[in-house]
Amino acid sequence: MKLFLAAIVLFLIVETNAQWYKFPGQAVQGSRDMLRAYRDMREANWKNSDKYFHARGNYDAAQRGPGGRWAATVISNGRAAYHMVKDRDRAEIARDQEANRWGRNGGDPNRYRPRGLPSRYYVTRKAAPHHHTSSSVLQEMDWTLSGSAGPCVTSEAEALQRESSFISTSSDMKLFLAAIVLFLIVETNAQWYKFPGQAVQGSRDMLQAYWNMREANWKNSDKYFHAKGNSDAAQRGPGGKWAATVISNGRAAYHMVKDRDRAEIARDQEANRWGRNGGDPNRYRPPGLPSRY
Template identity: 50%
Template sequence: MRLWVCIALLSTVLCASAERPRIVQGMIRAGQFVRDAAGGTRDMYRAYKDMREANYRGADKYFHARGNYDAARRGPGGAWAARVISDARENWQSRVSGRGAEDTRADQEANRWGRSGGDPNRYRPRGLPSKYYTRDDLHLLWLCRSAVAWPGTMRLWVCIALLSTVLCASAERPRIVQGMIRAGQFVRDAAGGTRDMYRAYKDMREANYRGADKYFHARGNYDAARRGPGGAWAARVISDARENWQSRVSGRGAEDTRADQEANRWGRSGGDPNRYRPRGLPSKY
């Protein structure tokens, strides 16, 4: 089984060509679905483990919603895993635990709320220790830790903003805190998108391959935009700045700038970057 899985995945990666066939695209989507489902299963288990550890009266709906929320944020595979696990758990509990149909309906309402992107803290009971975060909150804590490396006053304000977001977990977060969470996610995605754009530029310079520039433009924008709105924003700003500078300095002309921007937009919109991949470009890129 392991051998065939390896063969399938390697064939997916190495079949990078000017236009990937549909079957390879399907294999990529299937791989992403399986990856997200595995991650969603871990999220559901973490929520269950935290619920058992906390043993806090009235907190079960919060952990149900949180597990489903974290899993569904990964993508369709995570949402599928959360639904299957939640339904199996509730079916088993309704037959064995004796809690009744009303409790099962309330649990499933919390499950659906979390899977649909609703804030799990709607069900968070007062007094539940703040150590029981959602995955988004953990990302924000990681951002705050990373911000320690930033200079001076900037570091102080970033830490204050992120910590206030994480520690304001209550039964119903006010809108301003929700806005801060979205802002933190936007900044995180923008930082990641900037790294993606730099990696594409670095690879382009390293490859130094004739006709490959459009591929690397599309790839950087594609990778960045996959992170979310912040990544797409960073890719657009960087691409526009680069093309504006090149159109004035490099002397390549408006036609080349238009072609570059077409590749940038194609990648940002989710188009396969391999549309622009020249034959013979080493498979390491």
């Protein structure tokens, strides 16, 4: 176990530096994935397809890595804020955000895919790394804003009306998108410098949860501490969430090598993902566990 922990720490030190340099590129690539999903949504102009494209854009962006996931979160939350300012139905905004989170957290976007949507709009396979600049994102945005909305099916116009505030090419929408891109450019640099520190803090959160689990020595408490460690680490930012993912997956691999029950490993990983993706760790809290934990 000590050898395993030493290997994990060494891996975190080396890989954190690699992820640190990758973060800006991942953010740019993730932004392009989100804009591509928006462009495809406009082009398809298909009834009840908005949530599919929201989930797909977030899914593709998150596959880029921590930077892509962070960019998808910023764009999704910015879009939700814009819709709230435009007084769009709050329940509809909440459903959009649910689809965003589903895709961003690795859920299959096809959960939201409407029947009959052309096959060319299937989920993008995991994209191979490629390099883009912030200027290329601006060019992509300009293409999206100036391009046509694609062939319109007149019988579906009423169903698509609820998306008109975002599909609009009005000047305030262009200003909103420009503000989002500017924020991404500025904040990506800030997040880039924060990533190593977040990874270190997240690793400490995971280790603290492990020590607390050993100290408590409480029946059926392991999944609570797994979820809590992942939750605390993810709150640190993209670096913390990445560190929690590495440690959790490393622990699962170690248990598989030790021939632990596969079903139990899967349940542990479910608790890890639950906490890491913003779920309340108390879902796994056993009765009677002292309040200090």
